[in-house]
Amino acid sequence: MLLLKILFRNAFHNKLxxxxxxxxxxxxxxxxxxxxxxxxxxxxxxxxASTSRLVTRNAISIIFALPISYAExxxxxxxxxxxSWGNWFGGVYIDEKxxxxxxxxxxxxxxxxxxxxxxxxxxxxAFLFDRKGAVAGRKLAAKYGWKVGDAITLKGTIYPGNWxxxxxxxxRGRDRTxxxxxxxxxxAYLNEAVKKMAPVFADxxxxxxxxxxxPDVAADTALAIDNIFKNSQAETLTETxxxxxxxxxAMSEAIVTAIQMVxxxxxxxxxxxxxNTMAMTTRERTGDYAIMKTLGFGAKDISxxxxxxxxxxxxxxxxxxxALTFPAARIFGAxxxxxxxxxxxxxxxxxxxxxAALLIAFLAAIIPTRHAIRIRIADGLRRIG
Amino acid sequence: xxxxxxxxIRNLWRRRLTTSLTVAGMALxxxxxxxxxxxxxGLQKTLVETGSSNNVVVVRKGSASEVMxxxxxxxxxxxxxxPEVATGISGQPMMAKEVVVLIALKKQGEEKxxxxxxxxxxxxxxxxxxxxxxxxxxxxxxxxxxxxxxxxGNSIAxxxxxVGLQQTLNWGMxxxxxxxxxxAGNTGFSSEIWGDVDQVMQAxxxxxxxxxxxKLKTPDAFDAIKTAIEKDPRFTLEARRExxxxxxxxxxxxxxxxxLGTTLTIIFSIGAIIGAMITxxxxxxxxxxxxxxxxxxxxxxxxxxLAFLTESLLLGFLGGAIGLFFASFMQFMTISTVNFQTFSExxxxxxxxxxxxxxxxxFALLMGLIGGALPALRASRLKIVDALRAAT
Numbered sequence: 153m154l155l156l157k158i159l160f161r162n163a164f165h166n167k168l169x170x171x172x173x174x175x176x177x178x179x180x181x182x183x184x185x186x187x188x189x190x191x192x193x194x195x196x197x198x199x200x201a202s203t204s205r206l207v208t209r210n211a212i213s214i215i216f217a218l219p220i221s222y223a224e225x226x227x228x229x230x231x232x233x234x235x236s237w238g239n240w241f242g243g244v245y246i247d248e249k250x251x252x253x254x255x256x257x258x259x260x261x262x263x264x265x266x267x268x269x270x271x272x273x274x275x276x277x278a279f280l281f282d283r284k285g286a287v288a289g290r291k292l293a294a295k296y297g298w299k300v301g302d303a304i305t306l307k308g309t310i311y312p313g314n315w316x317x318x319x320x321x322x323x324r325g326r327d328r329t330x331x332x333x334x335x336x337x338x339x340a341y342l343n344e345a346v347k348k349m350a351p352v353f354a355d356x357x358x359x360x361x362x363x364x365x366x367p368d369v370a371a372d373t374a375l376a377i378d379n380i381f382k383n384s385q386a387e388t389l390t391e392t393x394x395x396x397x398x399x400x401x402a403m404s405e406a407i408v409t410a411i412q413m414v415x416x417x418x419x420x421x422x423x424x425x426x427x428n429t430m431a432m433t434t435r436e437r438t439g440d441y442a443i444m445k446t447l448g449f450g451a452k453d454i455s456x457x458x459x460x461x462x463x464x465x466x467x468x469x470x471x472x473x474x475a476l477t478f479p480a481a482r483i484f485g486a487x488x489x490x491x492x493x494x495x496x497x498x499x500x501x502x503x504x505x506x507x508a509a510l511l512i513a514f515l516a517a518i519i520p521t522r523h524a525i526r527i528r529i530a531d532g533l534r535r536i537g
Numbered sequence: 538x539x540x541x542x543x544x545x546i547r548n549l550w551r552r553r554l555t556t557s558l559t560v561a562g563m564a565l566x567x568x569x570x571x572x573x574x575x576x577x578x579g580l581q582k583t584l585v586e587t588g589s590s591n592n593v594v595v596v597r598k599g600s601a602s603e604v605m606x607x608x609x610x611x612x613x614x615x616x617x618x619x620p621e622v623a624t625g626i627s628g629q630p631m632m633a634k635e636v637v638v639l640i641a642l643k644k645q646g647e648e649k650x651x652x653x654x655x656x657x658x659x660x661x662x663x664x665x666x667x668x669x670x671x672x673x674x675x676x677x678x679x680x681x682x683x684x685x686x687x688x689x690g691n692s693i694a695x696x697x698x699x700v701g702l703q704q705t706l707n708w709g710m711x712x713x714x715x716x717x718x719x720x721a722g723n724t725g726f727s728s729e730i731w732g733d734v735d736q737v738m739q740a741x742x743x744x745x746x747x748x749x750x751x752k753l754k755t756p757d758a759f760d761a762i763k764t765a766i767e768k769d770p771r772f773t774l775e776a777r778r779e780x781x782x783x784x785x786x787x788x789x790x791x792x793x794x795x796x797l798g799t800t801l802t803i804i805f806s807i808g809a810i811i812g813a814m815i816t817x818x819x820x821x822x823x824x825x826x827x828x829x830x831x832x833x834x835x836x837x838x839x840x841x842x843l844a845f846l847t848e849s850l851l852l853g854f855l856g857g858a859i860g861l862f863f864a865s866f867m868q869f870m871t872i873s874t875v876n877f878q879t880f881s882e883x884x885x886x887x888x889x890x891x892x893x894x895x896x897x898x899x900f901a902l903l904m905g906l907i908g909g910a911l912p913a914l915r916a917s918r919l920k921i922v923d924a925l926r927a928a929t
Contacts, residue, residue, distance in 0.1 A: 403875035424562035
């Protein structure tokens with residue numbers, strides 16, 4: 153109990169230094185937390201993906217389409233409950249800077265397949281009845297101030313020209329992990345226009361979304377679908393939605409790895425700062441430790457003191473850092489909404505913050521502790537004068 | 538009369554552990570700072586070097602990349618006959634009508650994973666190679682025109698499965714043989730596969746070109762042909778200088794790196810500045826009697842201020858030098874990732890430029906200066922009597 157009291161007194165003895173160290177740790181933990189959140193946001197699409205859905209696309213690569221006639225064939229495969237399809241539209245709103253994902257989909261089946269996109273019954277009806285109708289996510293609509301009934305024009309990058317839509321509904325996510333920045337419209341609208349413009353590209357589908365009756369038949373069903381179209385003009389590649397999304401991230405893996413590395417470097421930096429503080433504190437207190445040793449305190453007590461002090465500093469800093477991470481993530485997320493539609497601090501991130509703080513305290517205290525334990529009483533006392 | 542530099546150096550040496558910990562922290566910050574800049578510079582360099590300012594790229598209006606573009610044969614012939622297009626020795630227009638598609642290939646060492654990367658396949662014509670002076674054959678031979686033979690860029694050959702010499706690839710129900718490997722230096726072409734344009738069109742059932750690349754007859758003819766192409770009512774195409782075209786493609790990625798880089802550096806530098814501050818404050822506290830003695834000897838306040846600032850600047854300098862030293866090794870690393878904008882594979886190197894060295898060094902010195910300013914000020918403000926009294 154006495155030691156504990158000394159420990160706290162020691163930790164805040166030099167107020168300026170302790171304050172600076174705690175501030176440093178708080179900033180580092182904040183940075184670490186933000187970087188981990190960036191990484192987990194990269195994987196947000198994978199986390200949100202369902203295991204009971206498959207995605208079928210052209211085996212050559214995602215830019216090649218599949219004939220619409222495949223829909224019926226896929227529907228006949230055992231284990232398939234529902235088939236929907238869509239195309240990546242790649243439209244631009246006013247300026248290229250305003251990027252958001254936009255697709256055309258087969259509307260009835262799509263909303264049945266994706267219950268996480270919650271659309272009001274009346275709005276859904278209006279969307280289904282309007283060939284030029286479109287549905288936008290809540291965040292997207294808020295960003296551009298769209299209201300139901302507004303006319304929206306997208307400039308096509310893949311399909312040339314200006315495309316007019318009428319916003320018929322605004323969907324919400326079932327929970328906070330759902331991407332609310334997407335834009336959907338009817339596949340038939342696109343197809344009819346393409347038929348007039350370039351008949352070669354008509355009746356083509358970018359990808360099929362396949363709903364399964366049971367998640368455990370995923371692997372067999374995927375194989376069965378690919379087997380139907382083997383050796384045809386357009387071979388298919390079917391994988392679970394999770395694997396499909398993971399494939400996109402794997403492409404930019406180098407960046408994820410770089411961010412991961414950088415997040416560990418910040419821990420190293422702050423470790424150097426804390427180790428420095430601890431080294432200075434113990435050097436100044438060499439005399440104190442010598443006196444304690446004379447009084448009969450052992451190596452265990454002294455290491456308890458030093459480790460405890462390091463822990464008090466890092467954990468205080470960690471708490472402040474974690475508390476700051478949440479508002480910072482909100483600002484950061486708003487700034488980077490184009491890249492990361494879902495930017496949430498996960499519980500894992502907080503655990504990792506605490507683990508990092510413990511690690512910093514432990515490693516920063518080792519050398520000074522060894523030094524304090526090893527020093528001979530006479531030498532230690534001599535340092536006072 | 539200023540305090541000699543050796544005074545500051547000796548002080549740093551006296552407190553080696555503290556000095557090295559502070560320097561290590563700063564070096565790490567400078568390392569990250571330099572690495573992010575080097576990454577952005579490498580990306581830019583790769584995409585800028587990919588183009589030549591004498592070449593013009595024509596794509597369909599509004600398409601962000603060649604993959605999305607489509608140009609009909611008829612329109613291509615019209616552009617080919619324009620007077621601003623340079624002609625070769627045998628009188629043929631120096632233009633390549635190309636088709637660009639993406640195919641999914643597996644990277645090496647990822648045999649088990651189902652992940653793929655998108656690689657550009659460029660259907661080329663005989664002029665394609667002569668228009669890109671960076672492209673050099675390093676192994677094998679050129680494909681015969683009209684055959685199912687392909688050339689592979691060296692970044693792809695190194696990193697992907699099944700694209701070595703004489704290996705075969707399967708797309709569009711045909712088998713393609715790799716007959717040559719080319720090196721295009723630090724350009725985006727190194728991350729591409731080149732085959733015969735008509736064969737690629739047939740295999741992927743795209744009876745249209747993606748882009749036209751031609752050389753200008755005179756470098757200043759660009760404005761004339763740009764207006765001629767973009768005003769022509771027969772088609773909706775747009776022309777850009779090749780350099781502009783490729784730097785536009787790096788915009789989104791460069792912006793991402795910039796935002797990430799600035800955020801990181803700001804946060805990291807706060808950590809390092811705090812480290813320097815702690816060190817310098819304790820340097821001042823430990824040397825209070827010494828400062829008193831110096832003052833009593835006749836050194837002025839600004840001499841003391843300067844001495845402590847020099848000391849912290851030295852810390853910054855050391856940190857900067859060590860950080861840059863390690864960052865320079867990053868030049869051996871190549872990043873291979875997907876360009877968000879074109880959705881295709883792109884390999885680029887970390888590039889250290891003189892500008893980055895200067896910027897990093899200024900940044901390091903600035904960290905030292907900011908960290909040392911308050912402690913140095915405190916040292917110079919000490920009263921002689923108080924400082925001397927602290928000795929006992």
